[in-house]
Amino acid sequence: MLWSLYGNVLVQGILTGLVYGLMALGLSVIFGVVRVVNFAHGEFAVVAMYAAFVLFHALGLDPFISMFLIAAAFFVLGYGLQRTLINPFVGRPDHEQFILLVGLAIMLVNGLLMIFGPDARHANLPYSFDSWFVGPIIVDKVRAYAAIAALAVSGLLFGFFRFTTTGVAIRACADNLVGAAVVGLDVKKLYALTFGLGLACVGCAGALMVTLTDATPMIAPGLTLLAFTIVIIGGMGSMVGALVGGLLIGIVEALASVVIAPSMKSMVSFGLLVLVLALRPQGLMGKRA
Amino acid sequence: APAVVKAQAQTLKIGVLLPRSGFFAQAGQSMHRGALAAPAVLADLGYKVELVHIDTESNADVARTQAERAINDGCHVLTGAFDSGHTLAIAQVTEQRQVPFVINIAAAPQITEQGYKYLVRNFQTGGQLVTNGLRLIKDVMDAKNVKLETAVFLHANDTFGTAQRGAMDAIYPRVNLPIKLVESIAYDPRAQDLAVEVTRIRSINPDLIMCVTRASDAIKLVRDMVRQRFEPKAIISPGSPGFYDEEFYQALGPLSDFVLFGLPWVNPKSAMSQAFEKSFAKASPNNRFAVDSFNAGFTFEALLIAADAFKRAGTTEGAKLMEAVRATNLAEHVMIGGPIQFDAKGQNPNIGSALVQNQKRVPTVVLPKDVALAEPVLPMPSWQGRS
Amino acid sequence: MTALLEVQGVTKRFRGLTAVDNVTMTVNEGEIFAVIGPNGAGKTTLFNLIAGVMKPDSGSIRFAGERADGVPPHELCRRGLARTFQIVRPFPELTVIENATIGAMMRAPDVETARRAADDVLRKLDLFDKRAAKAKSLTLPDRKRLECARALATAPRLLLLDEVMAGLRPTEVDRIVAILKDINRSGVTIVLIEHVMRAVMTLAQRIHVLHHGATIAQGTPAEVTRHPKVLESYLGAEAL
Amino acid sequence: MNLNPFSTLARLVDETPRRALVLLIGLVAILAVAPAVLDRYLLSVFFLIFWFATVGQAWNIMMGFCGQLSLGHALYVGLGGYVGAILWVKFGISPAIAILPAMAVAVVFGMAIGWLGFRFGIEGVYFALLTIAFAEVARIGFDNWSFVGGAAGFFMPVTAGGGSAWNLRGGPLLFYYVALAMMALAFIICALLRRSKLGLSWLAVREDAEAARALGINVFRAKMAAVVISAAMTAVAGVCYAFYQNNLFPSQTFDMARSIEVILAPIIGGLGTLFGPILGAFILTPLGQTLIALVEKIAGRSIPGVNLVFYGAALMAIMWFSPNGVWPWLKKKLGIPEERQ
Amino acid sequence: MLLVHEVDVFYGDAQALDGVSLEVPDRAIVAIVGANGAGKTSLIRTIAGMLPPASGTIRFKDRDITGLPSHEVCDLGIGQVAEGRQVFPSLSVAENLAMGAMIPRAKPHRARNLDRVYALFPRLKERHGQAAGTLSGGEQQMLAIGRCLMGEPELVMFDEPSLGLAPAVVQEVLRTIRDLAAGGLTCVLVEQNVAVSLKLASRAYVLENGRVTLSGTGEELLADDGVRKAYLGL
Ligand SMILES: Nc1ncnc2c1ncn2[C@@H]1O[C@H](COP(=O)(O)OP(=O)(O)OP(=O)(O)O)[C@@H](O)[C@H]1O
Ligand SMILES: Nc1ncnc2c1ncn2[C@@H]1O[C@H](COP(=O)(O)OP(=O)(O)OP(=O)(O)O)[C@@H](O)[C@H]1O
Ligand SMILES: CC(C)C[C@H](N)C(=O)O
Numbered sequence A: 001m002l003w004s005l006y007g008n009v010l011v012q013g014i015l016t017g018l019v020y021g022l023m024a025l026g027l028s029v030i031f032g033v034v035r036v037v038n039f040a041h042g043e044f045a046v047v048a049m050y051a052a053f054v055l056f057h058a059l060g061l062d063p064f065i066s067m068f069l070i071a072a073a074f075f076v077l078g079y080g081l082q083r084t085l086i087n088p089f090v091g092r093p094d095h096e097q098f099i100l101l102v103g104l105a106i107m108l109v110n111g112l113l114m115i116f117g118p119d120a121r122h123a124n125l126p127y128s129f130d131s132w133f134v135g136p137i138i139v140d141k142v143r144a145y146a147a148i149a150a151l152a153v154s155g156l157l158f159g160f161f162r163f164t165t166t167g168v169a170i171r172a173c174a175d176n177l178v179g180a181a182v183v184g185l186d187v188k189k190l191y192a193l194t195f196g197l198g199l200a201c202v203g204c205a206g207a208l209m210v211t212l213t214d215a216t217p218m219i220a221p222g223l224t225l226l227a228f229t230i231v232i233i234g235g236m237g238s239m240v241g242a243l244v245g246g247l248l249i250g251i252v253e254a255l256a257s258v259v260i261a262p263s264m265k266s267m268v269s270f271g272l273l274v275l276v277l278a279l280r281p282q283g284l285m286g287k288r289a
Numbered sequence B: 001a002p003a004v005v006k007a008q009a010q011t012l013k014i015g016v017l018l019p020r021s022g023f024f025a026q027a028g029q030s031m032h033r034g035a036l037a038a039p040a041v042l043a044d045l046g047y048k049v050e051l052v053h054i055d056t057e058s059n060a061d062v063a064r065t066q067a068e069r070a071i072n073d074g075c076h077v078l079t080g081a082f083d084s085g086h087t088l089a090i091a092q093v094t095e096q097r098q099v100p101f102v103i104n105i106a107a108a109p110q111i112t113e114q115g116y117k118y119l120v121r122n123f124q125t126g127g128q129l130v131t132n133g134l135r136l137i138k139d140v141m142d143a144k145n146v147k148l149e150t151a152v153f154l155h156a157n158d159t160f161g162t163a164q165r166g167a168m169d170a171i172y173p174r175v176n177l178p179i180k181l182v183e184s185i186a187y188d189p190r191a192q193d194l195a196v197e198v199t200r201i202r203s204i205n206p207d208l209i210m211c212v213t214r215a216s217d218a219i220k221l222v223r224d225m226v227r228q229r230f231e232p233k234a235i236i237s238p239g240s241p242g243f244y245d246e247e248f249y250q251a252l253g254p255l256s257d258f259v260l261f262g263l264p265w266v267n268p269k270s271a272m273s274q275a276f277e278k279s280f281a282k283a284s285p286n287n288r289f290a291v292d293s294f295n296a297g298f299t300f301e302a303l304l305i306a307a308d309a310f311k312r313a314g315t316t317e318g319a320k321l322m323e324a325v326r327a328t329n330l331a332e333h334v335m336i337g338g339p340i341q342f343d344a345k346g347q348n349p350n351i352g353s354a355l356v357q358n359q360k361r362v363p364t365v366v367l368p369k370d371v372a373l374a375e376p377v378l379p380m381p382s383w384q385g386r387s
Numbered sequence C: 001m002t003a004l005l006e007v008q009g010v011t012k013r014f015r016g017l018t019a020v021d022n023v024t025m026t027v028n029e030g031e032i033f034a035v036i037g038p039n040g041a042g043k044t045t046l047f048n049l050i051a052g053v054m055k056p057d058s059g060s061i062r063f064a065g066e067r068a069d070g071v072p073p074h075e076l077c078r079r080g081l082a083r084t085f086q087i088v089r090p091f092p093e094l095t096v097i098e099n100a101t102i103g104a105m106m107r108a109p110d111v112e113t114a115r116r117a118a119d120d121v122l123r124k125l126d127l128f129d130k131r132a133a134k135a136k137s138l139t140l141p142d143r144k145r146l147e148c149a150r151a152l153a154t155a156p157r158l159l160l161l162d163e164v165m166a167g168l169r170p171t172e173v174d175r176i177v178a179i180l181k182d183i184n185r186s187g188v189t190i191v192l193i194e195h196v197m198r199a200v201m202t203l204a205q206r207i208h209v210l211h212h213g214a215t216i217a218q219g220t221p222a223e224v225t226r227h228p229k230v231l232e233s234y235l236g237a238e239a240l
Numbered sequence D: 001m002n003l004n005p006f007s008t009l010a011r012l013v014d015e016t017p018r019r020a021l022v023l024l025i026g027l028v029a030i031l032a033v034a035p036a037v038l039d040r041y042l043l044s045v046f047f048l049i050f051w052f053a054t055v056g057q058a059w060n061i062m063m064g065f066c067g068q069l070s071l072g073h074a075l076y077v078g079l080g081g082y083v084g085a086i087l088w089v090k091f092g093i094s095p096a097i098a099i100l101p102a103m104a105v106a107v108v109f110g111m112a113i114g115w116l117g118f119r120f121g122i123e124g125v126y127f128a129l130l131t132i133a134f135a136e137v138a139r140i141g142f143d144n145w146s147f148v149g150g151a152a153g154f155f156m157p158v159t160a161g162g163g164s165a166w167n168l169r170g171g172p173l174l175f176y177y178v179a180l181a182m183m184a185l186a187f188i189i190c191a192l193l194r195r196s197k198l199g200l201s202w203l204a205v206r207e208d209a210e211a212a213r214a215l216g217i218n219v220f221r222a223k224m225a226a227v228v229i230s231a232a233m234t235a236v237a238g239v240c241y242a243f244y245q246n247n248l249f250p251s252q253t254f255d256m257a258r259s260i261e262v263i264l265a266p267i268i269g270g271l272g273t274l275f276g277p278i279l280g281a282f283i284l285t286p287l288g289q290t291l292i293a294l295v296e297k298i299a300g301r302s303i304p305g306v307n308l309v310f311y312g313a314a315l316m317a318i319m320w321f322s323p324n325g326v327w328p329w330l331k332k333k334l335g336i337p338e339e340r341q
Numbered sequence E: 001m002l003l004v005h006e007v008d009v010f011y012g013d014a015q016a017l018d019g020v021s022l023e024v025p026d027r028a029i030v031a032i033v034g035a036n037g038a039g040k041t042s043l044i045r046t047i048a049g050m051l052p053p054a055s056g057t058i059r060f061k062d063r064d065i066t067g068l069p070s071h072e073v074c075d076l077g078i079g080q081v082a083e084g085r086q087v088f089p090s091l092s093v094a095e096n097l098a099m100g101a102m103i104p105r106a107k108p109h110r111a112r113n114l115d116r117v118y119a120l121f122p123r124l125k126e127r128h129g130q131a132a133g134t135l136s137g138g139e140q141q142m143l144a145i146g147r148c149l150m151g152e153p154e155l156v157m158f159d160e161p162s163l164g165l166a167p168a169v170v171q172e173v174l175r176t177i178r179d180l181a182a183g184g185l186t187c188v189l190v191e192q193n194v195a196v197s198l199k200l201a202s203r204a205y206v207l208e209n210g211r212v213t214l215s216g217t218g219e220e221l222l223a224d225d226g227v228r229k230a231y232l233g234l
C-alpha cells in the first residue's frame, strides 16, 4: 500500500517535472546565450496557455497540435522582442534588465486579465480525464502525453544545437562572444534566434500545461519563480540541467507532499535551491565559471 | 481640509471596494456584478444610492489609500472587501474617519472581535461557516440515510483556509458527528495541481472529503480525483468558495455535479432575491445569477443595509448613520436566514446556511427543506457515465 | 640586508599547465627587484601567489618573516604588501581621489585622514589635478599611475608592480622611473614585472627571469642580459 | 566607525552640492508643514511614499552601494513587522523598544543569507535567488506557524483614537510624521555611511571586489556589514508598517511581489545615489495612484488591470530612456555637480 | 588593399586610437608594433567592425567599410586571428572550423577549405573531435588560424599569434604566416615580438599610445635607434 503511494507520487512528480523542465529550458537557453535573465518567463508561459486555450475553443485544436503553432508564433515574438526591446539591454546590469522585464510582466498579466478575465481557463480534451492503470500505478493520459511531448521538444532542441550549423553557431556565441564576432557570426541575429527558441520552448510548455492545469493571469509570477529555481538547481545555461532540475523539483515536491506536508512542499524545493547554491553554485549540470 | 460632509445629501454615496484585479480578481469581479445589479433593485425599493466602484488590486496598500480617496470624494459608506486583510486595511480608515463600513464578505473572526466601532459584518465568521457546514452534513446524512464513516479534511494553506482549519479543529470534536476525521491535510495554495494530495487521500480512502478550497483549486481537486478514479461517497465543503464558480462548471462539465457545499446562500424563494435576479440578468447578461449569487447576494445586502440605514437616519453624517446601521432590522432580504441585525460587535448572528448541490451544472439548494429546490443526491454517483 | 620576501620552491598548476614551476627567490628589504620573462611565462601568476590571490600547489612564501601563503590578500595588505594589476583595475565609477582614499583607508583612523594621505600620494604621482574626475574617464597612462597611487596609498613595505610602464611613452616611462626611485628611497621595497627593458635595466638591482614558469636565470642586470638561455628565449627570438 | 556625528554631519552639509542642499532643505521644510494642507488621502499616499523611500534607501545600501542584488527584502519587512507586533500584542512591549529586537532578528537572518552567499561566492542573479528563497521559506514557515496565527494572519487590537504616539497608536498624521522621520533618518544614515570608511569600502567592493581585496579591504566583512545594516533599517520600517496596518499576513508581508515593489523606487530613481530611492518613491507611488484615478475618469467605471498595464509600460519606458535612473538625469538638468571635493 | 584614414576610437571617455592612418598593400605583410596597451588590438577590432570609430574612414578594396557590422566585414574577406585565440572552448575542433565558414562567401567552399586546413595542420585533423578548450596553446593557435582560413579571407589580421607559445611553436606559427603570405594572402601582423615581426614585414608601423609614431619598411625600423632601445632592450 505504502509503496504504491510512493510509486504513484513519484510517477506524477516525474511527469510534471518534465513539463516544468521544458518551460525552464527556455529560460536556460536564453540566459546561457544572450545572458539576459528573462524575468517575464512565467508570464510568457501563461500567455501561451491562453493561446492554446483560445485555439482549442475557437478552432477545436488539440493543444498537442496547436503547440506547434504557438511555438512558431512565440518564436517570431521572441525574435522580434530581442531585436527591438531587449537587445539594447544585452550586457547591461541585471537590475536594469530586471526592471524592463518586470514592467513587461506586469503588462502581460494585466493585459490577460483585461482580455480573459480572472476565471481559470482550461482545455478539456476528450481524453482529459483518462488514465492508465499499470498495476497499482495510475498514469494520467494527458500528463504522460505532455511529458512525452516535453521530452520530444527538448530532444528536438538538443538535436538542433548539436547537429545544425546554426545551432552550433548559437553555442559558439554562448561559448565565446569575441570569437563569434571574429569569425563573422551575426551575433544579433543569433541572439534573436535564441530568444525566439527560448520563447518557443515556453510556448510549447504553456500549451502542454493548459492540458494539465488551469490558466489564470495570477499564476504567472509563481511560474517565473519556479523556472528560476529549476534553472539554478540544474545550472544556468545548461540544457540538460534544466530538464534534470525540472525532474528533481517535480520529484522532490511530490515526495515532500507525502513525507512532510503538502503545504510545505515548495519550502523543500527552496531548501534544495539553497543547498545547491551553497555546495555547487554553478548548478548540478553547470560549468564552473 | 477633509471633505465637509453635506449632511442633507439626497442620495447615499457608497464606495464599493473590491479586488477586481490581482489575486482575488475572480471573486472580486463576481461581487462587482452584484454591485452593478443592485442600484435598480434598491431604487425600486425606494432607496437612492450612488455607487463608486473601486478596484483594490488585491493589494492592502491600494485598498487603504483608495478607501481614503473614496471618503474624500464624498462616499458616505464603504463596503467590501472579500479578503480579510484588505477588509481590515479599510477598517483602519473608516474607523478613524468615522464612516460606516459594511462588510459584504470576509470571514476572519477577529474582524468583529477587535473593537472596531464603525464596521458591521453581514457575513458568517469562519466559525459559523464551519458550524453550519458540519450541521448540514449531519442533516444530509439523516435525510438520505447514508452512513459516512471516515473523512479527510483538505484545506488551502492560505488566510481563509487556515482560519477554517482552526475553526474545524476547535469545533469538530464538539459537534458529535458520527464520522471519524482521519486526517487534515493543508495544501499549498500556489500549487499547480493536487495530484499528489489526491493520491495521498486515495490511499486513505475515506467516505467523505471535506474541503476548503479556492475557486481554481476546486477544479484541480476534482480533476485529479477523476483521473485517479477515486470516488468517495461524498465531497462536501463546510463553507468555502470553489465549487460554485463559473470556471468550475466550465472546466469540469458534468463532473462538476453532485458535490455539496454548506454556505450562506441566496434564498430562492424570497421576492427580493427574485427581483435582484432579474436586475442581475439585465446588468450582466453573460453571467449566470445562480453561480454569482453568493458573491453578488452579499454585496447586494451590504448595499441594502447601507441604503436602509440612510433612509432611517435621514443623514449622511457618519456617527448617526453608523447608529442607524447598527440598528438595522431587515426581515425582507435576499440571503437565507433571519432578519439582518447586528450584535454589539457588529456581527449579524442570523445568517443561515444552505446545503447546495451542483445539479446539472447549476448550484441548487437542497437543504434546509423550506428553501430547497431539489432533493440532495447522495452518495455521489460514479464519475463514469455522467452527462 | 634582511630578506623581506622569501619564495621557496613555489609551484602553481592550472589544469594541465604548470604556470609557475618550482620558483625560489628572495627579495631583500629596500631593493628594487625585477621579474622578467616572455608573455605567459608565469610572472603575473607568481604575483598572484605572493599577493594571496591564489594558493601555491606546493612550496612556501614568507613575507617579513611570517608565513604568507594561504593568507588572504586583504590581510597581506595590512601587513604591508601592495600590488598593482597588469590589466588596470581602477574603480571606474569612482573619482580619482576616492580611488586613492580607499587605498589609504586601511591605515587611517578616519576618512578625512585617509583623504589627506591620498592627496599626498596623488601629488606624488601627478594626479592631483585630476582628483575629481571619474576613473573611467582617464587615459591609459593616468590609469596606470592611479593604479600605482592606490597601491602606494596603502603605505606598503613591499610594492608589487605588474607592468606599470607598458604602453607608456618613453618620456612617461622616465617619469615613472623617477617616481619609483623616489618611492624606493623612502624605504619601500619594489618588485616589478616589466617588459620595457630600458626601465628594468635602470631600476632593478637584481633580475629574476622566468620562462614557462621556471627560473632560467637570476642576477644583476648585466649578468642576466649575458645569460645564454635568456638571450635565446627572451631577448633573442631575433635568431629566427 | 569612529565618527563624530556632529562634525561629520557638518562636513556632510559642507560637501553636499549647494543646489542639492537647497533642494533637500526645501523639501524637508515643505514636507514638515505639508499636513496643514494635505487631506487624509494624500497623507496616506505620502505615508507610502516615505515608507517606500525608507526601505528603498535600505535596499540601496546593499545593491547600490555594495553591489549585492537582494530580491528578498520582504523578509526583513516581515520579520521586523512580526517581531514588533508579537511583542506588542503578547507582551505589551512598545514598538519604540521593539525595534531593537526586530532589528536583531532581521540581522540574524541577514547574516545567515550573507554568510551563505558571500562565503560560497554566490553572486548576481544567483544571490538574488538565494534571497528570494529565504523570503519564500519564511513565508511558508510563518504560514505554518500557528503561534502567530499561521496563514490566517496575526491581528493587533484596534485602539482607534486612543493609545499613545510612542506605541504607534494613532491616525495617519502620526504615521505621516513617523514615516517622514524614518525617511529623513535613513537618508542621513546613508549619507554618512556613503562618506565613511565602510561606505567607501562598499563602493570599492561594488566596483571591483578583487581590487578592493588587494587594498586591504575585507570584502566578506564589508558585504556582511551591508546586509546587516540594510536588514536592520528595513526591519524598523517593517515594525512601522505592521502598526500602520494593524494586522499581518505571511502571504502579504513576505510576498515576492512586495520585495519587487521595494526595489523599484531606488532603481527608477537612480541606483547607488542618495536621492534616487526618495525620488523613485515620489515618482512611482503617485504614478500608481494617479493611474487609478485617471483610468477611472477616462474609462468611466474602471476596467480592472488597465492602470497596471500603464504602470508596467511606464517602468519599461523609464528604463528605456534613462537606464541609470531619473536622479542622474535630473541632476544634470538641475546643474548639480557630481560631488564637491 | 586596406586603407585606414585618421581613425579615432574611444572606450567610453578614454581614447584608444588617435588619428591612426595606415595602408596595407595587396599581398604584403604589414607589421604593427607597439607596447602593451598601445592600441594594436583596438585598431584590429576597429577594422574588423567590432569597434565603431568615432571619426575617420576605413576602405577595403576601394569600398568604404567604416561602421559596417563585423559579420559583413568578414564577408568581404577580412579575416582575423584574434588576440588570445578566441576559440570556442566547448565546441569540438571540427565545429570550431565549421564556424569559420558560416559567412556567405565561405559556405560554398567549405569542403575544399577544410581539406586545405587539415593539410596545413594535420594535427587538427587528428584532433577533430576533441573540445577546443582542451587543446594545447599551440594547437589552439593553429585552430584559430585554420578557423580564420575557413572563411576564404583575402586579408588576415594576426593579433599576437605567438602569445604564450613555446619558442619552437612560435617559429612554426610564424613560418605558417610567412607561407600563407607567400601563397598570396595579405597579412597584417601585430606582434610584441618586435624583432621577428619586423623581419617578416615589408612595411611596419609603430603605435604608441594610440598614435602612429613611426613607419617604414621592416628593415628601416629594425635599424631605428628608438625602436631598438624601446622594444628590443638593446
Ligand atoms: N586563472 C588561470 N587559469 C588558467 N590558466 C591561467 C590562469 N592564469 C594564468 N594562466 C595561464 O598561466 C600561464 C602564465 O600566465 P601569466 O599571466 O602568469 O603570465 P605572464 O608571465 O604574466 O605573461 P604576460 O607577460 O603576458 O603578462 C599562461 O599560460 C596563462 O594562460
Ligand atoms: N574594453 C575596453 N574598455 C576600456 N578600455 C579598453 C578596453 N579594451 C582596451 N582598452 C584600453 O584601450 C587601450 C588600447 O588597448 P589595446 O588592447 O588596443 O592595446 P594593445 O596594443 O593591443 O595591447 P596588448 O599588447 O596588451 O595587446 C588600452 O589603454 C586599454 O586599456
Ligand atoms: C468565504 C470566503 C469567500 C471568505 C474570504 N475569502 C475571506 O477571506 O474571508
Ligand SMILES: [Mg+2]
Binding pocket: C043, C044, C045, C086, C162
Ligand atoms: Mg602578466
Ligand SMILES: [Mg+2]
Binding pocket: E037, E040, E041, E042, E083, E159, E160
Ligand atoms: Mg592587443
